[in-house]
Amino acid sequence: MTTIIDYLEKNKQNYPKKIFLQTESHKITYEEMYNKVCNFEVGLNQFKKKSIISIMFENSIEFVISYLGIIKSGKIVHIISPSISKKNFIKQIESCNPKMILSLNKFINEFKNEKNTINFLDFYEFEKENYENNKNENSDIASLIYTSGTTSSPKGVQIKHSNIEFTTQNIIKVLDYSNCDVDVIPLPLSHSFGLGCLHTSLYIGSTVFLYKNSMNILDILNSIKKNNATTFAAVPATLTTLVNNFPEKFTEKCMGLRLIITNSTKIPKDTIHKILNLLPNTKFVTYYGLTEASRSTFMIFNENENKKESVGKAAPDVKIKIIQEKGDSKQGEIYIKGKNVIENYWNSEFSENLTEGWLKTGDLGFLDKEGFLYLTGRKDYIINISGEKVNPLEIEEVVKTLENIDEVIAIGIDHKMFGQVIKLLVKIKEGKKVDSSDILSHCKQNLERFKVPMEVEFVPDFPRNEYGKIIRFKIKENNNENS
Amino acid sequence: MDVKNEIKKIFFDVFANLNDKNFNFNEKQEDYLNWDSFAHLELMTGTETKFNIKISPEDALSIRTAQELLELVQSRI
Numbered sequence: 001m002t003t004i005i006d007y008l009e010k011n012k013q014n015y016p017k018k019i020f021l022q023t024e025s026h027k028i029t030y031e032e033m034y035n036k037v038c039n040f041e042v043g044l045n046q047f048k049k050k051s052i053i054s055i056m057f058e059n060s061i062e063f064v065i066s067y068l069g070i071i072k073s074g075k076i077v078h079i080i081s082p083s084i085s086k087k088n089f090i091k092q093i094e095s096c097n098p099k100m101i102l103s104l105n106k107f108i109n110e111f112k113n114e115k116n117t118i119n120f121l122d123f124y125e126f127e128k129e130n131y132e133n134n135k136n137e138n139s140d141i142a143s144l145i146y147t148s149g150t151t152s153s154p155k156g157v158q159i160k161h162s163n164i165e166f167t168t169q170n171i172i173k174v175l176d177y178s179n180c181d182v183d184v185i186p187l188p189l190s191h192s193f194g195l196g197c198l199h200t201s202l203y204i205g206s207t208v209f210l211y212k213n214s215m216n217i218l219d220i221l222n223s224i225k226k227n228n229a230t231t232f233a234a235v236p237a238t239l240t241t242l243v244n245n246f247p248e249k250f251t252e253k254c255m256g257l258r259l260i261i262t263n264s265t266k267i268p269k270d271t272i273h274k275i276l277n278l279l280p281n282t283k284f285v286t287y288y289g290l291t292e293a294s295r296s297t298f299m300i301f302n303e304n305e306n307k308k309e310s311v312g313k314a315a316p317d318v319k320i321k322i323i324q325e326k327g328d329s330k331q332g333e334i335y336i337k338g339k340n341v342i343e344n345y346w347n348s349e350f351s352e353n354l355t356e357g358w359l360k361t362g363d364l365g366f367l368d369k370e371g372f373l374y375l376t377g378r379k380d381y382i383i384n385i386s387g388e389k390v391n392p393l394e395i396e397e398v399v400k401t402l403e404n405i406d407e408v409i410a411i412g413i414d415h416k417m418f419g420q421v422i423k424l425l426v427k428i429k430e431g432k433k434v435d436s437s438d439i440l441s442h443c444k445q446n447l448e449r450f451k452v453p454m455e456v457e458f459v460p461d462f463p464r465n466e467y468g469k470i471i472r473f474k475i476k477e478n479n480n481e482n483s
Numbered sequence: 484m485d486v487k488n489e490i491k492k493i494f495f496d497v498f499a500n501l502n503d504k505n506f507n508f509n510e511k512q513e514d515y516l517n518w519d520s521f522a523h524l525e526l527m528t529g530t531e532t533k534f535n536i537k538i539s540p541e542d543a544l545s546i547r548t549a550q551e552l553l554e555l556v557q558s559r560i
Binding site: 024082083106107110212213214215216217218237241244245246386417418437441444445449450452 | 496497498499500512513516517518519520521522523524540541544545547
């Protein structure tokens with residue numbers, strides 16, 4: 001079984017002194033990283049095969065050492081975003097029951113009271129301990145990442161080493177990565193987009209400039225030029241901000257890039273057009289994928305200028321089919337099959353989503369005659385906010401715990417920066433009063449930031465069917481007409 | 484208007500975990516647990532509405548502390 005650690009080791013042998021990773025505060029060579037990962041592994045060998053070790057870090061050197069150390073020890077790394085809500089934190093921990101959670105004291109202080117039985121450990125305290133080395137068998141599962149499910153419970157996506165290897169080789173093949181690349185990544189590593197970029201650099205032996213996020217985008221632009229970066233991965237919101245507000249700076253700093261890659265959250269056509277015009281020699285690429293089926297398609301805009309609304313063709317050795325429902329000849333549900341697709345969810349839940357290797361994505365779309373995939377919406381009511389999938393039920397459950405709320409519906413509305421954001425429609429109990437600021441403040445305390453509604457509208461009632469059930473799609477239609 | 488207090492209130496509105504005890508005008512964006520692009524947008528639009536000013540994208544991107552936002556507002560009103 002090949003794992004990303006084999007590639008780290010190979011790079012350590014081939015280019016020991018080459019910088020592998022640079023963050024705002026650290027710089028580390030392949031050799032140094034390999035040695036740190038080996039040291040880190042020893043402390044984890046006390047646990048049995050298939051034990052889960054959770055990590056909760058922002059993008060940082062600590063994230064990368066822990067992630068690789070856990071994989072090297074043959075255990076399963078459960079990745080938790082530090083921006084997780086306390087409620088979802090508990091749900092994930094209860095679902096996967098980790099042996100310990102590695103983090104930093106600033107996050108531990110925020111979360112430790114929620115679950116006292118959990119073995120929360122500070123990264124640096126763990127690193128300095130001496131452990132006995134009892135190496136045991138490796139798990140074929142590398143990592144566990146939770147995503148929104150169609151119920152309000154999150155789905156544990158278990159990713160095998162073979163999934164990572166297949167996907168990464170496809171990325172390298174389609175996008176021509178080489179060890180000469182210098183990759184700028186301001187994407188969360190707790191998300192499949194950012195993690196896939198890190199795997200790519202590790203496989204090919206390039207250098208990564210890792211940023212916590214894209215908040216300081218002008219500094220990141222300067223770093224692209226200063227460090228002669230060749231690739232830049234960013235979400236559509238970041239690219240849209242850049243081309244709309246700083247086109248000259250964007251052109252000047254990015255003209256040396258050979259590749260810009262973004263994910264398939266709605267990219268405004270205008271942003272695609274501007275990037276292609278400002279940087280005609282830079283490949284501009286998007287892809288379609290899910291945590292369960294990473295990088296299932298690739299779209300190189302420069303080579304397909306008349307298909308800007310497509311997310312591209314299936315990746316090598318990945319199959320895509322559309323299953324239409326009766327009466328809908330134009331679009332259907334997207335199914336994916338390939339070695340990038342997971343075999344099971346954690347605890348074998350949600351098995352209905354996987355049949356004979358085909359993943360039912362819940363996304364709606366169609367293929368044109370040349371095999372280009374177009375996304376048209378969702379089969380369920382999942383909302384995509386800047387690449388993060390959000391189940392409206394989760395938001396509604398939180399709001400319903402407030403007093404005087406009769407019924408509430410959360411929907412996705414279009415947003416020029418984030419693709420979609422949440423709008424809340426609230427029906428208050430008769431004769432009662434609720435302030436929108438109280439609802440928002442309650443949401444901020446109980447939900448991840450990106451799930452907090454941007455708009456709240458109070459309504460007298462909702463459209464209903466003959467049985468009195470709220471018709472969600474009607475509400476969504478009405479709001480899209482108005483937006 | 485007490486600008487300093489109003490800026491503090493905007494931060495308290497955006498970050499539910501902040502209060503008078505743990506709020507520091509000079510704490511940097513990267514030291515917050517959850518100052519991301521969603522929070523940033525809310526801070527900027529909240530400030531624009533409160534003080535009836537327009538914050539340019541360049542100015543918005545340069546704000547890394549509550550103190551910097553306070554100084555920006557003071558220079559505009």
